[in-house]
Structures are given as structure tokens and as C-alpha cells.
Amino acid sequence: MNRDMLSRRLQRRGYEVMIAVDGQLGIDMAQSELPDLILMDMSLPVIDGWEATRTLKATEKTKSIPIIALTAHAMSTDRDKAIEAGCDDYDTKPIELSRLLGKMEALLESGGANTSQIRVNS
Amino acid sequence: MSASTKPGTQSAPIALPRDLLHDLRTPLNHILGYSELLMEQMSAAGHEEYVPHLEKIRKAGHDLLDLMNNNLTTEAE
Secondary structure: OHHHHHHHHHHHOOOEEEEEOOHHHHHHHHHHHOOOEEEEEOOOOOOOHHHHHHHHHOOOOOOOOOEEEEEOOOOHHHHHHHHHHOOOEEEEOOOOHHHHHHHHHHHHHHOOOOOOEEEEEO | OOHHHOOOOOOOOEEEOHHHHHHHHHHHHHHHHHHHHHHHHHHHOOOHHHHHHHHHHHHHHHHHHHHHHHHEEEOOO
């Protein structure tokens, strides 16, 4: 599965990865674990990534956690839609790992994170 | 190189339904991601002999992605 592949590649680079398999679990896990960064698949079951992002960004405890939207929709309007929902950045599938890592590190550095703990929803 | 991509011929992108384009990109994510992951793992495990084969899969996936990016677009909604 996609999340398995991505989490393994990130773990090989030293990131601590937690996985939520649907949007509701993602919200719950974000609130309990407070990760440094969230990779949000926008096509999650139960609650989709759009709604999960809006919920997390509207919640005091989680609103400062950077969220990168991941989607296989690649039009510029999809990026605008993700930013509008509250995502801090956006990347398209197929994932080019070096490009994604660059976006992740930029957000982690700007947020002062030092543990590189992230969550993958996908 | 296919006839459709020969130099000097620039045709308009083919418009496909948004969901179909999404569904074409999703399996490519698996092909590219797993071939790259396996290349890393095989190298780390000392099985360098498998890497060129995996590189062929990865390159074919990238070629397909380039074709899609250069020739397909979504239908107007």
C-alpha cells in the first residue's frame, strides 16, 4: 500500500512515522500525539483529508502543526483548494521523494521541530 | 520514442475526466515508489545485481509519467 511504501522510505531516512488509516483516526492521533508534521492524503475514508485538515486547523491544540496535502490530482486549482482548506503545502502523486523531503524540511525548520516526528495519512 | 512525441510536433493535450487522470496517476505512484524503495533496500543489503532491473522499472514509470504530464489534461468542469 502507498502509506506502507512512503512510511518505509521516510523511516529509512530517520523520521519517526505514525500512520492513521482514515481521517477520523488522523484527527484523533494528531490531537493525542501532536506530531511535528502531517502528510495528509486528501482521499481518506470516513472523513476525507479536506475535512480533517479544516478540523485540525480550527482546533487550538493542533492548528500550528504543518500539513502537507498529498493527492494524485495535479492541477493548479487542486493546490489552491488545498491551501484554502488550511494546508501549509501541497505535493502530487506520484511522489518524488526528494521534492517532498524538501517541503517537509522547510516546514519542520520554520516550525522549530527537532524530532522529525511525522504522520502519514494515506 | 513514439510518433506522438517526435520533435517539432506539438499537439494540444488530450482532455480526460478528472477522476480518470487521478486513477492513472495513482498506480504510477506505486510503481515509482516501490521500485525506488527496492533499489534502496537492495543496495543496502548488498544485492547490487538487482538494481539495474529495478532502475528499468523506475525509468519506464517516469517515461509514462512524462508522457501523461505532457499530453493529458483534465476536462473542463
